[in-house]
Amino acid sequence: RSSQADYHRTASDVHGGTTNMIDEMSARPIATGSSVVGMHFKNGVVMASDCRISYGSLSRYRDFTRFIKVNSDTVCVCNGDSADFQLLERTILEQVRSDEIENDGIQYSPIKLHNWLTCVLYNRRTRIDPLWNNFLVGGLQDGKPYLGMSTMLGQSWTAPYGATGFGKHMSIGKMRDFIEKHGVENITEEMAVKIITECMQQLYYRSTDAANEIEIYVVSGDGCKSEKTTLP
Amino acid sequence: FLMSKSRFNPYEGNGGTTAGVAGDDFVVMASDTRLCEESTYVVSSRNYPHLYDLGNSSVLAAAGFNGDVIQLIKLLYIHGRRYLYQFNKEMSITARASLLERVLYQHRGFPLYVGNLLGGMDEEGRGALFSYDPVGSYERISYIADGSAAAIVLPFLHNQVGLRNMADAGAAPRLTKERTVQILKDIFVSAAEWDIHCGDSLLIKMITKEGVAEETMALRTD
Numbered sequence: 001r002s003s004q005a006d007y008h009r010t011a012s013d014v015h016g017g018t019t020n021m022i023d024e025m026s027a028r029p030i031a032t033g034s035s036v037v038g039m040h041f042k043n044g045v046v047m048a049s050d051c052r053i054s055y056g057s058l059s060r061y062r063d064f065t066r067f068i069k070v071n072s073d074t075v076c077v078c079n080g081d082s083a084d085f086q087l088l089e090r091t092i093l094e095q096v097r098s099d100e101i102e103n104d105g106i107q108y109s110p111i112k113l114h115n116w117l118t119c120v121l122y123n124r125r126t127r128i129d130p131l132w133n134n135f136l137v138g139g140l141q142d143g144k145p146y147l148g149m150s151t152m153l154g155q156s157w158t159a160p161y162g163a164t165g166f167g168k169h170m171s172i173g174k175m176r177d178f179i180e181k182h183g184v185e186n187i188t189e190e191m192a193v194k195i196i197t198e199c200m201q202q203l204y205y206r207s208t209d210a211a212n213e214i215e216i217y218v219v220s221g222d223g224c225k226s227e228k229t230t231l232p
Numbered sequence: 233f234l235m236s237k238s239r240f241n242p243y244e245g246n247g248g249t250t251a252g253v254a255g256d257d258f259v260v261m262a263s264d265t266r267l268c269e270e271s272t273y274v275v276s277s278r279n280y281p282h283l284y285d286l287g288n289s290s291v292l293a294a295a296g297f298n299g300d301v302i303q304l305i306k307l308l309y310i311h312g313r314r315y316l317y318q319f320n321k322e323m324s325i326t327a328r329a330s331l332l333e334r335v336l337y338q339h340r341g342f343p344l345y346v347g348n349l350l351g352g353m354d355e356e357g358r359g360a361l362f363s364y365d366p367v368g369s370y371e372r373i374s375y376i377a378d379g380s381a382a383a384i385v386l387p388f389l390h391n392q393v394g395l396r397n398m399a400d401a402g403a404a405p406r407l408t409k410e411r412t413v414q415i416l417k418d419i420f421v422s423a424a425e426w427d428i429h430c431g432d433s434l435l436i437k438m439i440t441k442e443g444v445a446e447e448t449m450a451l452r453t454d
Contacts, residue, residue, distance in 0.1 A: 125299065149276065157298070169274065
């Protein structure tokens with residue numbers, strides 16, 4: 001079976017593992033996306049990222065979506081290398097298409113995607129040829145909000161809040177405080193979107209690779225909707 | 233200048249402190265529930281226990297690098313199921329202990345960066361506790377602590393469980409499950425105070441021939 005997206009074939013496999021340059025090819029991310037943030041609310045999850053891809057200090061792509069909408073219950077978003085992201089995007093969407101063709105009612109859910117991503121990322125890390133992305137997988141799992149983090153080293157956990165990159169330092173505290181003060185069951189979609197927007201605003205102010213064109217995904221009982229806004 | 237280039241590091245510390253005490257007819261395993269990123273001082277999750285039920289009332293306490301912990305648990309689960317389907321019974325704790333050593337040593341060239349404590353009831357009904365290093369070296373032991381705050385917890389266990397370093401220890405009463413749980417609760421409170429990577433809450437699993445019971449307690453969240 002030939003697959004368009006051979007995420008399991010590392011650079012060494014493709015080129016026969018001959019030169020030292022191969023070892024260093026994946027040692028750093030090239031075109032990168034900035035932080036992503038996400039949190040639970042009463043009926044689902046809210047996740048946000050900006051739309052910029054940086055090439056070092058150059059703002060290379062200004063309207064790039066780092067979200068993958070898998071189905072109406074499952075969304076994932078990542079930071080880090082955009083080429084690695086696009087490889088996984090192709091792979092995931094190909095699997096979704098295979099599931100549609102199979103047409104047996106089995107669909108992706110957040111926990112399945114999260115576990116699969118963790119396996120892939122861990123496997124690549126173990127070959128010392130990582131996919132340089134940290135993922136946030138969110139959605140509704142059995143009707144309940146689900147947010148899982150999967151890092152480029154294959155670490156994996158679930159929590160009511162999650163962030164990657166700079167967001168780890170700046171946004172987690174804010175989301176955590178809000179959730180611990182109100183309780184997830186008292187947080188409405190509007191409140192969550194407001195907090196997430198404030199997090200993205202702070203990131204835009206303080207992180208050099210963040211931008212003010214942001215994309216917000218809300219996954220709830222009403223399905224999955226996305227919105228692009230520009231922060232002031 | 234080129235020599236000092238930072239290479240991709242496949243490991244990262246994710247915190248976690250674990251402890252275990254084996255008695256005459258019980259084993260108590262404890263861990264905090266914090267998952268953190270040691271290099272960036274970020275707390276990833278406040279509700280990530282480091283105790284895993286492996287079947288047949290055995291509990292693995294595993295903390296270190298989270299990616300390898302997840303991989304190890306998957307491997308042990310698969311081996312456990314294979315044994316169950318092949319022999320139509322669950323692995324004994326001594327078999328499981330030996331298996332864990334093999335699994336860890338198989339990764340000797342690229343170690344699973346995990347500190348393991350395996351607890352369960354042995355075939356004579358006594359509490360069994362085994363402690364491992366990341367490449368599989370193990371011994372059966374009556375109490376041990378591992379993880380980021382091990383240096384805080386273990387000396388306390390030496391004194392209160394091992395009755396060491398006391399002027400006149402005298403004849404101490406037989407260690408009960410309840411006293412063990414209290415000892416662990418007390419020392420984890422201190423561990424959360426003095427170790428930045430330890431905190432949030434404490435999960436305690438008490439293993440007896442009846443099965444595994446659980447208890448939790450809040451710890452400092454800073």
